[in-house]
Amino acid sequence: MLGIVIQARTGSNRLPNKMLLPFHSEKGILELLLEKLQKNFNGFPIIVATTTKNSDNKIIDICLKQNIKYYRGSEQNVLNRSISVGNKFKFTKIIRICADNPFLSIEDLRVLIKKFQNRNLDYLSFKTKKGIPVIKTQYGFWAEGVSLQALKKTQQETNNLTYLEHVTNYIYKNKNHFNTKFITIDAFIEKHKNIRMTLDTYEDYILLQEIYQKHLLEDIRTLKSLIEYVASNKHWLKKMNKQILNNKK
Numbered sequence: 001m002l003g004i005v006i007q008a009r010t011g012s013n014r015l016p017n018k019m020l021l022p023f024h025s026e027k028g029i030l031e032l033l034l035e036k037l038q039k040n041f042n043g044f045p046i047i048v049a050t051t052t053k054n055s056d057n058k059i060i061d062i063c064l065k066q067n068i069k070y071y072r073g074s075e076q077n078v079l080n081r082s083i084s085v086g087n088k089f090k091f092t093k094i095i096r097i098c099a100d101n102p103f104l105s106i107e108d109l110r111v112l113i114k115k116f117q118n119r120n121l122d123y124l125s126f127k128t129k130k131g132i133p134v135i136k137t138q139y140g141f142w143a144e145g146v147s148l149q150a151l152k153k154t155q156q157e158t159n160n161l162t163y164l165e166h167v168t169n170y171i172y173k174n175k176n177h178f179n180t181k182f183i184t185i186d187a188f189i190e191k192h193k194n195i196r197m198t199l200d201t202y203e204d205y206i207l208l209q210e211i212y213q214k215h216l217l218e219d220i221r222t223l224k225s226l227i228e229y230v231a232s233n234k235h236w237l238k239k240m241n242k243q244i245l246n247n248k249k
Contacts, residue, residue, distance in 0.1 A: 002117050003045040003091040004037060005082065006030070008099035010055045011075060014201050014247075019099045020058055023209055024216070029102045029199065030059065034066050037097075040106050044113070048099075049085045051075040079155055079164045086148035093117065093147050096167070100199040101140040102212055105223045109143055111183070116145035120179065123150060123171045127182035128190060133172050138244050139189070140198030141223060144168060150178050188224060192231050196240040200247050207239050 008030055010017045019030040027035075030048075037046050048063050048070040050056045056072070063070040071088055073081030086094055095113060097104065108126065116124040125144035126134040134142045146168055154163060154170045157177070163170040171178050189195075199208055211230060220226050230236055 001045075001089075001091055002093040002095065002113070003047055003086075003089055004041060004095045004097065005085055005091075006033065006037075006046070006048045006097045006099050007078065007082075008048050008056075008059050009051050009053070009075060010058060011051070011053065012100075012200075015199070015205060017058075018199055018205060020062075021205060023102065023205075024212055028062075030099045031062050031066065032102065033097070033099060033104065034062070034068055036104070036106065038066070038068075041109075041113070044095075045069065045089060045091075047071060047085055047089060049073065049081055051081075076161075077164045079151060079167045082146075082167050083148065083151045083155060086151065091148055093145060094151075095143055095145050097143045098198075101197070102199065102208055103141060103197045103226065104143065105141040107223060108141065112143055112145055115181075115183070119181070121145070121181055122147045122153075122178040123168060123180040125168075125172075125182060126185050129184055129187065131182070133182065134185065135168065138196040138198055138247070140196070142185075146171065153177070186224070189227060192227055194237050194241040194244060195227060195230060196244050197230075201243060203239065203243055207236060207243075211236065 008019055012018050020028040023029050046068055048068055050059045050072055052072045053075055060070055071085045073084050123146050126142045135144055150171055158170055172180055199205055220229055
């Protein structure tokens with residue numbers, strides 16, 4: 001069975017509580033993201049995976065408010081938390097979504113789920129034309145699919161702290177151990193290398209909040225039109241480029 005799992009915690013070093021800060025209509029990014037997922041993917045189980053820390057009780061409050069199931073596990077060992085979620089809810093495949101991406105592409109998420117659900121793969125996500133997994137870029141538009149079996153195999157093969165925190169890195173860095181596949185993103189997107197729509201810092205928060213409000217007013221619904229809209233604003237691009245330089249992955 002396939003399940004959608006949103007990784008969420010309040011303990012970010014650069015911007016604590018970033019997914020709970022008021023973002024639009026007095027709702028935080030996590031709440032807005034859950035509403036969007038419930039609207040578009042109500043045929044799949046949606047789980048929020050957070051930590052046992054008291055500070056993450058606020059995340060549980062949002063889950064209860066929106067009737068979303070949740071799991072609480074290790075803060076640092078995200079790999080173990082992901083495996084435990086899969087075991088508890090009997091998932092064989094997991095769609096992993098980061099809760100700090102307010103502009104998650106629903107259209108590409110549909111493609112990811114369809115392709116991952118119907119193929120015998122350990123891992124599926126998107127990549128640049130140079131082969132860089134998009135999870136390592138600053139775009140912030142995409143999710144990734146991973147099998148529970150691949151996560152368990154990772155746990156057996158490594159105890160490197162980097163791989164315990166960044167759950168899928170080991171899988172796509174060791175492709176000979178796993179059955180992986182990537183979908184190359186549209187060349188149009190890569191023409192705009194200074195687009196940054198992921199949320200890490202307070203500067204990101206202020207800028208993305210402004211873009212979010214305005215893109216709703218313009219009724220922008222596709223990823224291509226969103227990128228065109230953002231790319232037309234030199235002021236936004238200048239701020240994004242500064243954040244890209246300051247927060248290289």
